[in-house]
Every structure is written in C-alpha cells, then in structure tokens.
Amino acid sequence: MLLPFKNHLQAQFPKVAESKILVAVSGGVDSVVLAHLCKEARLNFSIAHCNFNLREEESDQDEIFVLELADALDVQVFIEGFETEAYAAEKKMSIQMAARELRYNWFTELCETLQFDYIFTAHHANDNLETVLINFIRGTGLEGLTGMPDVNNCILRPLLPFTRNEIENYAKNEKFEWREDSSNQSAKYFRNKVRLEVIPRLLELNPQLLDSFGKTRSYLQQSSQLIEDYISALFPQIAKEEEFGYSFRIKLLKTLPHLKAVLYELFKSFGFTEWEDVHGLLDAQPGKMVFSRTHRLIRDRDSLLLTTIPVDDQKIFEIKEDEEVVMLPMGTFHFEKVEDVSTDLRKTIHVDSEQLQFPLIVRKWQKGDYFYPFGMQGKKKLSKFFKDEKLSLPQKENCWILCSGEKIVWVIGHRLDGRFAVNDESKKILRISYTP
Structure with a gap:
C-alpha cells in the first residue's frame, strides 16, 4: 500500500512533499495507518488528537495510545480535550455535529498559530460511500452525490482511493497496533446504521460495489466541474456587483x-x-x-x-474640525478647504463651512429623519426621499448621513441639504468627498 500511497500523493498533492502537515489521529486503524504511511513517505508532519470525553475511560486510553504512537514515530503531538455533550446542548446540535465542529475549529486554530500548510484526515473509500448514501437518503443535489472532496481548502484526504479492507490488511501485515472505538458498533448513530446494515446488503447485491462507486463518483465529479465552469462563465454576465x-x-x-x-x-x-x-x-x-x-x-x-443579513448598526462616529482624512467602517472622508465650487457629484459636496457645527456626526438614518434636499423646496422625510429616488431595500439599509448637530448636512452619496449649500455670501468653502 505504501507505493500506491506515494504515487497518489505525487499525482494529486505534489506540494505536500515540501509542506508542513498536521495529521488527525483518533487512534483507529485508518488514522494509525495514515500516520505510518506519512512517516514512511518521509513527510514533515505532526499529529493532532481530539479527546471528546464521550466514552469515559476508553477516551482517555485513546489519548494515551496516540501519545505513545507519536513517541514511536518520533513526531510532535497535540492533544485537546472537549466537553462535547455540553457544547452540543449549548449549540442545539447533534453530538456528531458538535464533535465535527470542535475538531475542525481546533485544527484550523493549530494551522493558523503554528503555520501548518495542510491537514490530513484518514477518510477512505468506505467513508465516502457512506457519506453519499446518507446524502441520498436525506435528499441532495449533484454535489452531495460526489461525496467528500479530496481537497477542501487546506484539508486533504489522501486515503480516499483506498478501501477499509486494504487499510486493515496493510495494518495487519505490518503488525500495527490500533484502538477500536466501541461506539462504531452502536446503531443509534445514523451513519453507523448505514455502515452496519445498509452497505452489507448492497455488497451482497454487488461485491464490486466500491469499484463501481469509484467510477460513478469520477463521472459525477466531471459533470459537477462542467456545471461549475458554466456558472463561473455565466455569473459575470447576469450579476451586477x-x-x-x-x-x-x-x-x-x-x-x-x-x-x-x-x-x-x-x-x-x-x-x-x-x-x-x-x-x-x-x-x-x-x-x-x-x-x-x-x-x-x-x-x-x-x-x-x-x-x-444586515446587523442593526446604531454606531455613531464623530469627525473633529480640521481633520483632513477620516477613515470609518463605511468608507473614507476627505475634507479640503477650497476657493470655488466645482460640480457636485454623488460622492462629493461643497458646503459653507461657517454653517457647520463640529464635531460632525456620521450615523445610519433613522425613521423620522428629514432634511431640506438641495435644489428642492421645503423639507422631506428621508423615507419619502428614498421612495422617490427608487432606492432598493439594501440601499436604504446601507444609507449613512452626515450631521451637524441635529441637522442633516448630507445624505451620503445621494443629496446635499440645501441649508449648508454654498451661496454668493459664503466666505469659507469646504469640499467633502466620500469613498465607500
């Protein structure tokens, strides 16, 4: 199995030979074999083990076993314990989903902190078949029928071409030791029911099921890639940013x-x-x-x-007098004293600076706000102004206003308030421009 494994790495993941790898090891036969194969392939790797504290003493014995395995392989090991049941209750999710979330969150944290390039997991062909059957039973699209991807961001699954029998036979021939997880025999988990009850029946109907599945998965992946390419070409033609x-x-x-x-x-x-x-x-x-x-x-x-989905943003930002550039979360404001007025654009206004009261305030518009639109007679509620301007709901939600005291100076990106507009009597002119 070592040579096919090395050939698979070279063909599918050539960069791993020069990379820093974190191998997820539970102590079961699949992950133990993966760790040994990485050692034999002379990869630069460390081991990570999660203790989910779900099987009392058995979980602790798994942790001890992984520590001893790391020592035997002479590689660094990271161990993390989780209160999985409490986390699942807090997040209102299944134990399995909670364990998955905890595991990958921790792996990602390790990678970011210690600069690992890739995470190896020991999922194999049988796991992939189980995943596809579960997706099929629950209802899925084409993507769900292609199973686990070989590559998912920094997560690599180098054992997907290999079956459980191949992995176990290799472990036995090499006389490896591993841990058996007693929960794998419990039919209370949906995945275990598929593994223990559904797949054996399918194998009776077709002993070459895994070979057939591998070919079908390859065809479906090609179809999925074709659709993805089509959507990638279509998106810029039909979507406006x-x-x-x-x-x-x-x-x-x-x-x-x-x-x-x-x-x-x-x-x-x-x-x-x-x-x-x-x-x-x-x-x-x-x-x-x-x-x-x-x-x-x-x-x-x-x-x-x-x-x-918008977050209710009630933050208020202040702009002090004589500031020239102000960077805020919604964009950047530039303030410049000028001698004359050029054409006002949606992102630039000219105001009579003697009418301003500092500090200026930037905030989201609120129900009941009104202003005196430049170029129009009288005041108008912002809600009515938005309707007349035919703004969409997201445009309204993302509209900020610049205020002087209680008065609106500028509905930013839309209209100046006429009370602050430059006139023949204006002596000091301030140009305000905004870049989202």
Whole structure:
C-alpha cells in the first residue's frame, strides 16, 4: 500500500512533499495507518488528537495510545480535550455535529498559530460511500452525490482511493497496533446504521460495489466541474456587483434554460435551501424575501438582490474640525478647504463651512429623519426621499448621513441639504468627498 500511497500523493498533492502537515489521529486503524504511511513517505508532519470525553475511560486510553504512537514515530503531538455533550446542548446540535465542529475549529486554530500548510484526515473509500448514501437518503443535489472532496481548502484526504479492507490488511501485515472505538458498533448513530446494515446488503447485491462507486463518483465529479465552469462563465454576465452585494435582472434570468437548476447553482454557496421559494421570487411582489442563515434574496422592482443579513448598526462616529482624512467602517472622508465650487457629484459636496457645527456626526438614518434636499423646496422625510429616488431595500439599509448637530448636512452619496449649500455670501468653502 505504501507505493500506491506515494504515487497518489505525487499525482494529486505534489506540494505536500515540501509542506508542513498536521495529521488527525483518533487512534483507529485508518488514522494509525495514515500516520505510518506519512512517516514512511518521509513527510514533515505532526499529529493532532481530539479527546471528546464521550466514552469515559476508553477516551482517555485513546489519548494515551496516540501519545505513545507519536513517541514511536518520533513526531510532535497535540492533544485537546472537549466537553462535547455540553457544547452540543449549548449549540442545539447533534453530538456528531458538535464533535465535527470542535475538531475542525481546533485544527484550523493549530494551522493558523503554528503555520501548518495542510491537514490530513484518514477518510477512505468506505467513508465516502457512506457519506453519499446518507446524502441520498436525506435528499441532495449533484454535489452531495460526489461525496467528500479530496481537497477542501487546506484539508486533504489522501486515503480516499483506498478501501477499509486494504487499510486493515496493510495494518495487519505490518503488525500495527490500533484502538477500536466501541461506539462504531452502536446503531443509534445514523451513519453507523448505514455502515452496519445498509452497505452489507448492497455488497451482497454487488461485491464490486466500491469499484463501481469509484467510477460513478469520477463521472459525477466531471459533470459537477462542467456545471461549475458554466456558472463561473455565466455569473459575470447576469450579476451586477453593488455596494450591498449583487443584483440579478429578473427579465434576463427568465431567458436562461433550466432556470431552476441555474438558481440552485448560483445561490447554493450562500446557504439557501428553500428552492421553490427562491424560484417563486421571480414572480413575487416587490419586497418579498427568502433567507438563509447568512444571506437573503430580495424581490425588488425588476431584480433579485442578494445581500448578507444586515446587523442593526446604531454606531455613531464623530469627525473633529480640521481633520483632513477620516477613515470609518463605511468608507473614507476627505475634507479640503477650497476657493470655488466645482460640480457636485454623488460622492462629493461643497458646503459653507461657517454653517457647520463640529464635531460632525456620521450615523445610519433613522425613521423620522428629514432634511431640506438641495435644489428642492421645503423639507422631506428621508423615507419619502428614498421612495422617490427608487432606492432598493439594501440601499436604504446601507444609507449613512452626515450631521451637524441635529441637522442633516448630507445624505451620503445621494443629496446635499440645501441649508449648508454654498451661496454668493459664503466666505469659507469646504469640499467633502466620500469613498465607500
């Protein structure tokens, strides 16, 4: 198995030979074999072990075993204990999901702190088949049927081409020791049911199941890559980048063939799952929204708007007199004393500086705010101004205002307040420009 492993690394992961690697080792046969193979391949690696404290003394014995394995292989080892059940209860998730989140968060922290280039995990062909079957049973798209990726950011899975039997036979022939996890035989976990009850039946029907699965997975990966390339080419043609995210012209979307599939591929990476609702937005009333955990799609007048879910931002920022450049979270302000007025643009205004009261205030607009739009008669509520300007919901939410005392000087990026405009009697002119 060593030679196929080395050949696989050279073909698929050529950079690992010169990299610093963190190998996740539970103590089971798969991860033990992976650690030995890395040693035989002369890779620069360390071992990381998670003690999830789920099996009492057995968990502690696993930790001791991994410490001894690291000593035998003469490599550095990192051990971390977790209160997994308490974490799962706090986060309202399953034990398995909690363990996964804790594990990868810690691995990522180690990589960032100690500058590891890659994380190796010991997932193999049987694990991949289990994952695909679980996805299929629960319902999935093409991506779910391709199984675990060989590469996921810095996580590499170099044992995916190998079966559990190949790994165990290699361990026995090399007389390796490993730990057996008693929870792997418990049918209370869904994955274990698939492993212990479903896959053996499938193997009875087709003893070459894993070979067939490997070929099918390869075909599906190629199809998935083809779709990804198509969406990558399509996206810049149909998506317009906005300050708040992206907008998609509905009329243009409706011209695309296989529209439901395109919507799925466009928006799946933003966490959306209610695909009928997403498709329904195309014919919904303006203002209708569909949410994922992190993003939302909004039906505007003639577009779909994609934004992150906004956080209620009540922060107030002060700008002192005589400051020339002020960098704030929403953008950068430049203040310059000038002799005359050039044309005002949306991102630049000229004001009579003698009318200003410092410090100036930058804040989000609020319900009830009003100003005196330059070039218009009388005052107008901002909500009415936004409606007249046909601003979208994200544009309204991301609108900041510059204030002098209680008065609005500038609806930033939109309109100057006429009370501060330069006139024939103005003696001191201040140019204010803004870069988002």
